[in-house]
Amino acid sequence: MPELSIIVPTCSRQVPLEQCLRSLVHQSLSRERYEIVLVNNGDKEHARLFIAPIVQAVDPGIRVLQAPKNLGYAGGCRYGVDNTDSEYIIFHNDDAIADPAWLALALSEFKKTPDLGALVCRVVDATGPRIQHEGVTQVVPNALFWQTGWGEIDSPKRFEEPRVDLEFFGGCIWGTTRSVWEKVGGLGNLYHPGYYEDTEFGLRCRQLGYRIRLLTQVTCSHYGSLTLGSASNAYWIAFHRSRLLFLLRNRTVFRNKEILRAEWRWWMDIGADSHPFTCLLGWITAIPRIPRALMDRRQFKKKCLQGL
Incomplete structure (x- = not known):
């Protein structure tokens, strides 16, 4: 059984799915230690015409799960967790590109930090050298959150420490353990099709006494909101x-x-x-x-x- 499961919910053809999957296949962590699980929130025709050719070209060992309907982001993640057994779980947007060291460093961090509830990396815009977020903070009471670093020019020396504890996190690329997932109750299904389920998971982790941590040496890239469109x-x-x-x-x-x-x-x-x-x-x-x-x-x- 693999130590780590990477769960990628997907449903749109407007995302760079092949680029995403290739970044997950080409990791410094040896391939037998983790599995990639693609959860198809689209119909079976989408799986046959769009997903299957990409999986065949990238790595036929990638598992494809057909969701019974479009479960949204949270539901797709839950469906993936329910159909895997690994203790360590990484959730990955289908329009995000992983740092080659991400999985190895994430697995190491989880194993040496027993009170770790959620783990994230730095996320930069895939179309330019600007930061999308390095964690999330609540700046006003009415649940309008600020993505730390948003819009700033990226720099290799933004952090002196290799890890930083956070209040909240953005959910395009993150990980947790199965035991924490079960204690928190997973991602809330009520948020379908998405938004704020990651915020809630972070809040509830901290309420249960777990840490949220940013690995500052890991930088992934993200196109962002390609399914719904951020201005729609x-x-x-x-x-x-x-x-x-x-x-x-x-x-x-x-x-x-x-x-x-x-x-x-x-x-x-x-x-x-x-x-x-x-x-x-x-x-x-x-x-x-x-x-x-x-x-x-x-x-x-x-x-x-x-x-x-």
Whole structure:
């Protein structure tokens, strides 16, 4: 059995899937120590016409799992975890390109850090030398997070230390252990098709006493939001729906009054200015999911109080 499983959910033909998979095949970690598992969120025709030729060309040993329907990012990750047995798990966007040393350094870090809940690397824009994120921080109460380093020119000497502990992380390339995954409860399915499930996982890791860590010597690249498109209405509707669900599902350090004041200031300032209707649509489409969100919140709070 491999020590490490790399899970790659995919559904679009607009992503550089072959480039992604080649970066995962050509790693410094010996190939027999890890498996690559591609979760097809598309239909069987997508698997036959798009995925199969790429897998055959890159590495026929890559496993392809056919999801029963489009499960979204979180659901695709969960489906991959349910169909693997490795203790160590890496999740990888299909439009991200891995550093050749990523898997070896990640596996080593997990083995020597027993309280490690989630591990990430530096992520730069695949189209230029700018940083996408080096971790994520919450700067305002209403769940608008800032990607550390966003837009800055990349430099090989940005960090003196090989590892840095974080508050939150971005979910395009990250890893955890199976035991932590099970304790946290995995990624929340309510966030379909995506956004904020990684934020919630990081928050709940820290609430359970685990660390989130950035490996500063590992730099992966990412095209970003090629499935929904970062400027599309679909993107903003999904983003704001997930943002509201995150606030309902999780108790952060902020009180409800602080959250409402921050949201009001955001609306009155510049935040919602360019996307007011998609923000409202996001909230409206979140309504059917609210009862489940509140139930999940109670269940996780009970788990924390019981101390697992």
